[in-house]
Amino acid sequence: MASGRIRDEDVTYVRDNSAIDDVVGDFVQLKSAGGGQKKGLCPFHDEKSPSFHVTPSKGYFHCFGCGVGGDAIAFLMKIDHLSFSESVERLADRMGYTLRYDGTNTNTGPSINRSRLVAANVAAMNFYREQINLPGSAQVGRDFLQKRGFDKAAAELFGVGYAPDEWDGLYKHLKSLGFSDSELSLAGLTKDGSKGPIDRYRNRLVWPIKDISGDVVGFGARKLASDEVDQGPKYLNTAETPLYKKSQILYGLDMAKKEIAKKRQVVIVEGYTDVMAAHLAGITTAVATCGTAFGDDHIRVIRRLLMDDDAFRGEVIFTFDGDAAGQKAALRAFGDDQKFVAQTFVAVEPSGMDPCDLRIASGDAAVRDLIARRVPLFEFAIKSEIAKYDINAAEGRVSALNQVAPL
Structure with missing residues (x-):
């Protein structure tokens, strides 16, 4: 960020020439709401039905659920925790506009640039x-x-x-x-x-x-x-920094976001090489967490891209290794199932190979087939629990039933 105050006329130019639906569209899937407006799931609070509206002709957004609103500058300030100047600079960079500065920066307090x-x-x-x-x-x-x-x-x-x-x-x-x-x-x-x-x-x-x-x-x-x-x-x-919050980051999302919104599908894999293998095999909706479990913040990001509401249900497909750790991860994901309106699935290779290993062994088509053979996460969770018991014995059947009943 340059020293000094951005000229008022440059701020006005950036504000007036930033297509707010494009800016917001990097974070939220928008659909037509009629009357020249677009709507989507609010990125600032959790909701099931879209109450977040964008009016491109006015360069303005407003959420009728939480009340937040403003222009493109305000949107970036809030969603990326930027200062006013940083938000203007980000938008100026986006449109290739060179900002001019007056005077010196009088802010003597500590700041994160x-x-x-x-x-x-x-x-x-x-x-x-x-x-x-x-x-x-x-x-x-x-x-x-x-x-x-x-x-x-x-x-x-x-x-x-x-x-x-x-x-x-x-x-x-x-x-x-x-x-x-x-x-x-x-x-x-x-x-x-x-x-x-x-x-x-x-x-x-x-x-x-x-x-x-x-x-x-x-x-x-x-x-x-x-x-x-x-x-x-x-x-x-990377450790937690002003930029990097691992609970909110999904590796590959910058590449996959448009396809996720277009296909209304996201594939959750476990690592960097799995994302690479999936994309190269044609599964261009694949993303991965970065050394942490798939959590609530990740769910909110995915729901916004999927436009995850009752009228537009998408697919969330988890891939896990076929070992015990993979099954445990799948059951943990099932615990978050109700946080999605979307249908949730799991794709597990019987041999236990992850997408990267599967691509090495059997080629791109095998990775695509793995995703095509997905099964409902609910079904996978039930079968995984039942498999722990000897259902040929009456006692085993009773124990299995008691175990899966809460599911």
Whole structure:
């Protein structure tokens, strides 16, 4: 964010020329409401029927459920927790308009410059993407991708990169671009070492994580060294930052959001490589959580995109590994079933393979067939519970019945 006050005439230009239905449409699926209005499920409170209205001709939105309303600037301020200036700058960037500033910034209090943190993440993403194509230690990252069926084009499509096996390679690069120590720390790109800031990720394959509007807000990094060499976790995600809230982020949503809204379907997979495999196989509605369980905030995001109400019911399809942990995850998802109006399904490969492994073993068609063979989540939950008992015995049948009755 530049120093100084944005000129009033520039604020007016940005406000008047921002198509509010396009801005809101990045977060909410809108449909015609007649009279030149559009409506959708409110992104600011949980609701079953759409009461959130947008009037493109006036550049205004209003929710009749919670009362929030305003223009495109106010919408971005509220949904992305931006300052007024940051919201204007985001909209100006969106339309390719250059803002002019007057005077100096008189705000002496502490502030979080979101645009600088996003810029630091974008620069880090570009650094990692360059590193993966260099000779030397990056070969282990390329080998990892190749063994999982991903060529160079696939890596580039998803922005996959490599964090070099150095203590401060990224730090030095970003400092040369003018980023401060505090910005890099706040973005979650560095951490404190005994002799100063060091890179958070070393010798790891790195996926950029983007929010629904496409801003890079964090990273997911997969360990490449053996456990003897690297005692860290297999996957290491960005810590909670002003940009990255893991309970609200779904990996791949920026790529999938239009197809989710169009097809009224979302496929929930378990990891970054599963999202890649699904999309490359033609399942372009696939997303994944980032190292956390699928929760209430994720549900709210999905419902808004699906236009999840009684009149427009969509499909939510969960994929889980066929092992005990996968079944436990499916039953946990069933506990959230009533939070969707949409029909919920589960797609589990009998052999226990996840979409990535299935694509390696049997090709793209097998991944598409996995989703096509989905079964209602309710049915899967019942069968999973019954399978725990010997139903050939009377006692087993009674126990199974008692177990599934609450479901």
